[in-house]
Amino acid sequence: MSTQSIPAQPLAARAPGRRRRFGLDLARPSRRHWLGYLLLAPAVLLIALIIVYPLFISLDLSFQNVGIARLDQPRRPFTLANYERLFTSAEFWMACWVTFKLLVIVTGACFVLGLATALLVNNRFRGRSIARLFVALPWAVPEVIAVIIFAWIFDSSFGLMNWLFITLGLTSQTINWFSDPDAAFAVVAITMIWKGYPFVSIMALAGLQSIPEDFYNAAKVDGANAWQRFTNITIPTLMPVLGVTIVLVMLWVFRDFSIIYVLTGGGPLKATQTLSIMTYEQAFGFFKMGYASAVGIVTLVLCVLASLLMVGRRAEAMY
Amino acid sequence: MAGIRIENVRKSYGAVTVLRDFNLDIADGEFVVFVGPSGCGKSTMLKILAGLEEASGGRVLIGERDVTDLAPGDRDIAMVFQNYALYPHLTVARNMGFGLKMRGMDRGEIDRRVSEAAKILAVDHLLDRRPKELSGGQRQRVALGRAIVREPQAFLMDEPLSNLDAKLRVHMRAEISALHKRLGVTTIYVTHDQIEAMTMADRIVIMRDGEIQQIADPDTMFARPENLFVAGFIGSPGMNFLLGNVTADERGARVSLFGQDVCLPVPLAAVPGIAGRPVILGLRPEHIGPAHGPVSFAVRPRLVESLGSEKYIYVDLPHENRGAPADAKGADDERRGDALIARLVDAGAVATGEPITLSFDPARLHVFDAETHRAIR
Numbered sequence A: 001m002s003t004q005s006i007p008a009q010p011l012a013a014r015a016p017g018r019r020r021r022f023g024l025d026l027a028r029p030s031r032r033h034w035l036g037y038l039l040l041a042p043a044v045l046l047i048a049l050i051i052v053y054p055l056f057i058s059l060d061l062s063f064q065n066v067g068i069a070r071l072d073q074p075r076r077p078f079t080l081a082n083y084e085r086l087f088t089s090a091e092f093w094m095a096c097w098v099t100f101k102l103l104v105i106v107t108g109a110c111f112v113l114g115l116a117t118a119l120l121v122n123n124r125f126r127g128r129s130i131a132r133l134f135v136a137l138p139w140a141v142p143e144v145i146a147v148i149i150f151a152w153i154f155d156s157s158f159g160l161m162n163w164l165f166i167t168l169g170l171t172s173q174t175i176n177w178f179s180d181p182d183a184a185f186a187v188v189a190i191t192m193i194w195k196g197y198p199f200v201s202i203m204a205l206a207g208l209q210s211i212p213e214d215f216y217n218a219a220k221v222d223g224a225n226a227w228q229r230f231t232n233i234t235i236p237t238l239m240p241v242l243g244v245t246i247v248l249v250m251l252w253v254f255r256d257f258s259i260i261y262v263l264t265g266g267g268p269l270k271a272t273q274t275l276s277i278m279t280y281e282q283a284f285g286f287f288k289m290g291y292a293s294a295v296g297i298v299t300l301v302l303c304v305l306a307s308l309l310m311v312g313r314r315a316e317a318m319y
Numbered sequence B: 001m002a003g004i005r006i007e008n009v010r011k012s013y014g015a016v017t018v019l020r021d022f023n024l025d026i027a028d029g030e031f032v033v034f035v036g037p038s039g040c041g042k043s044t045m046l047k048i049l050a051g052l053e054e055a056s057g058g059r060v061l062i063g064e065r066d067v068t069d070l071a072p073g074d075r076d077i078a079m080v081f082q083n084y085a086l087y088p089h090l091t092v093a094r095n096m097g098f099g100l101k102m103r104g105m106d107r108g109e110i111d112r113r114v115s116e117a118a119k120i121l122a123v124d125h126l127l128d129r130r131p132k133e134l135s136g137g138q139r140q141r142v143a144l145g146r147a148i149v150r151e152p153q154a155f156l157m158d159e160p161l162s163n164l165d166a167k168l169r170v171h172m173r174a175e176i177s178a179l180h181k182r183l184g185v186t187t188i189y190v191t192h193d194q195i196e197a198m199t200m201a202d203r204i205v206i207m208r209d210g211e212i213q214q215i216a217d218p219d220t221m222f223a224r225p226e227n228l229f230v231a232g233f234i235g236s237p238g239m240n241f242l243l244g245n246v247t248a249d250e251r252g253a254r255v256s257l258f259g260q261d262v263c264l265p266v267p268l269a270a271v272p273g274i275a276g277r278p279v280i281l282g283l284r285p286e287h288i289g290p291a292h293g294p295v296s297f298a299v300r301p302r303l304v305e306s307l308g309s310e311k312y313i314y315v316d317l318p319h320e321n322r323g324a325p326a327d328a329k330g331a332d333d334e335r336r337g338d339a340l341i342a343r344l345v346d347a348g349a350v351a352t353g354e355p356i357t358l359s360f361d362p363a364r365l366h367v368f369d370a371e372t373h374r375a376i377r
């Protein structure tokens, strides 16, 4: 029917008219990818505006001796003083060390805990959905609320942890968690692990569910025991997912600010001052924005290096 | 190598019974094919044999050893899966050697066996590749290789060819048969394709809704089906079914087919009360011939399909012969009830709607009880 309603018109006469109406005919095979770029453009522009531009500003600032940065003032002369000061300051190396410790401990613990809980709730048992919910719960709690919960738990006079320690007879007097450097570091680490492991767990669970049942059946027939199945099937097939997850967790530890800042503010004795806390302190505590920018830039470089190291080896797709 | 005995195996998932009372004796070196429509419990039975599923009752013996409660790895069987289940992170060689490595065999012996199996299956040039770098047929061979390096007592194969295209399937079918001849290992092969079953099997086990319908070699299965279901399942195109009312006289049991009085190939004595009851008559499309014969009838074809070497002629059944139950599901059909297919080889020109004479020999008729659907002989 529809073919009849179109007026009979020579094809050659119709085609050019049509092309004129749509100046940019994106349906043409040779131009099909233009549409993709067109759709990407707003996002790219936005990212350029809110990420790339500030990045260049701070790179620029890090080579100037600036207190409070103002965009309407002329550039100060180029100097490497910020970096010189940075690499000779004990505080910076201390912050690097704290960040590194936190990175290893939190990422490692999140990995183990996340994988273990994922394996647990991947089994079939009564109340599995409830268990999954509980595993994922900390992830849904806003960071600041999580911090307040833990600040109460570790409160020196009426915290749960002190009560527990005393009840169990592990200590005779209350521990002041936030004034002892090691204890404060432990509190920060525990809070970050509690907040961070559900992400690993959720990702690992998604990965686990995409492993075909027949891999395990084949391995069982091949005589692999539960441990061999775990190390030979589960871990290698999960690796692409876990690799990316670890990088994301690492970057989160690198840049996380609110947990440490609200819990300890970087103290005591800078025992929990990571690079991101240091950046904030220098910029908005001491108003040395040039110096703070230098810290930020170094952090960025470290982040990039760390993720390249982790992702690079796993880049090859498996299937 | 060993025989396999399955005794009274049952399986149910809660209220759903998937297998009921499965009994089968498989001789050493035999190639047995389980065949049946989707969901009839073939894979379930195979998984019970492999130890991947627990039976709700009954016993499984492999080589006189009761393995009912043994772990899959301790049963000394190898399994080939429908989607191959090759480990994506391992090379072909490591995939094939996986089972041996799990058993703690030393590297040298594993390498020797893998390269030997790879040679047999012509995948020796692929040993360093990953599964994703292989074609479907190559993956299939690697999956077979993984089974044969183990030198197990028996092979279990669950629809190993169903992911391949038609041509490759025919090719691999022949290869698996040849491999079986060469190795002589007891094999249980699951498929829902009756052609695979007919071409490969020493013996076929036809299943339906968790029950064995018939166990026989391919030729017997084709020539003497035990019931309507088996008759309709084996053969392509499927058997034609006609309904008829039996009348008995001194010459034997008779029915009216295409308006003609046809003598049934069963002695009246076989079924005493048969007279006056309806029966279902089965007639294979290839047993209908062109031109005149013992029973001839003139028809106008409803449809003629030519395959080049042969023609399928679709003919309307007379009303009195219609209504055989669609219970017997052949490969394709909804026509069962009211049409008949004749398969003619070298028939010359046949046109839709043009009159043609067809004939058949009443001795070729299969007779089934209309109520129990069992064969009457």
Ligand SMILES: Nc1ncnc2c1ncn2[C@@H]1O[C@H](COP(=O)(O)OP(=O)(O)OP(=O)(O)O)[C@@H](O)[C@H]1O
Binding pocket: B013, B016, B018, B036, B037, B038, B039, B040, B041, B042, B043, B044, B045, B191, B192
């Ligand atoms: N875990 C399970 N829980 C409940 N029912 C199941 C389960 N596994 C299988 N079944 C049922 O058991 C029956 C037999 O399944 P099975 O996989 O053995 O069929 P099959 O003969 O292999 O079919 P196909 O040719 O489609 O592979 C099906 O009806 C299926 O729904």
Ligand SMILES: [Mg+2]
Binding pocket: B042, B043, B044, B158
């Ligand atoms: Mg199946």
